[in-house]
Amino acid sequence: MLADSWPANATVQSSVMASTWFAFAAAAAGVAFVVLALVLYPLVRWRRRPGDAMPEPFRNNYALEIGWTAVPLLLVAGLFTYTFRAEARVDGLARHPDVVVAVSGYRWGWTFAYRGGPTIDGPSYPPAVFGERAAAPELVLPLGETTRIELSARDVNHGFWVPDFLFKRDAIAGQTTSFDLDPSKLGTFAGKCSSFCGLDHTRMLFSVRVVSPRAFIAWERGRT
Numbered sequence: 001m002l003a004d005s006w007p008a009n010a011t012v013q014s015s016v017m018a019s020t021w022f023a024f025a026a027a028a029a030g031v032a033f034v035v036l037a038l039v040l041y042p043l044v045r046w047r048r049r050p051g052d053a054m055p056e057p058f059r060n061n062y063a064l065e066i067g068w069t070a071v072p073l074l075l076v077a078g079l080f081t082y083t084f085r086a087e088a089r090v091d092g093l094a095r096h097p098d099v100v101v102a103v104s105g106y107r108w109g110w111t112f113a114y115r116g117g118p119t120i121d122g123p124s125y126p127p128a129v130f131g132e133r134a135a136a137p138e139l140v141l142p143l144g145e146t147t148r149i150e151l152s153a154r155d156v157n158h159g160f161w162v163p164d165f166l167f168k169r170d171a172i173a174g175q176t177t178s179f180d181l182d183p184s185k186l187g188t189f190a191g192k193c194s195s196f197c198g199l200d201h202t203r204m205l206f207s208v209r210v211v212s213p214r215a216f217i218a219w220e221r222g223r224t
């Protein structure tokens with residue numbers, strides 16, 4: 001069912017990305033409609049009837065040529081501006097984030113280190129051992145507040161991906177990348193490594209649980 005496979009769109013940033021997607025889809029649908037109409041209408045309206053002579057050819061219709069150059073240019077310029085502004089909002093960093101978490105990917109797990117708070121370590125096992133699987137680590141975030149993620153990788157490159165946040169960011173070994181997440185929906189969302197990083201890549205799962213700010217404080221106190 002569509003509703004089941006449709007991403008939850010659970011952050012302020014993902015709403016911006018979803019609107020961008022819908023703007024592009026609407027523009028594409030509009031272009032498809034116009035093109036199809038321009039193809040199909042003349043086929044029917046000016047189809048050749050018995051006794052019809054070949055029409056006179058004509059050259060240069062400046063109004064038409066300017067039109068078919070200007071309209072696509074305006075469309076592309078509009079979509080470019082829209083994307084540029086959406087990207088600035090998604091990549092924009094708040095001056096004072098409420099929570100800061102250092103997220104580190106490693107073979108084969110994730111560590112979530114809350115600044116001044118708890119550290120959550122995922123399952124860690126040597127690459128060649130396919131033993132019993134430990135529980136995937138859980139990133140807990142407060143609803144309606146800004147969480148700064150400082151993303152890095154300890155060994156090879158990984159990818160931080162939460163489909164319901166419409167968000168994926170490469171975790172590059174030896175480099176820290178920062179982004180903000182403003183969760184807008186309560187719930188638990190699945191996360192995974194999006195970059196093929198080795199044999200146990202598929203085991204690099206985690207989950208993100210969005211709780212109320214009050215529950216978040218209680219959770220933090222319980223961990224520390």
Ligand SMILES: [Cu+2]
Pocket residue numbers: 105106157158159193194195196197201204
């Ligand atoms: Cu990985």
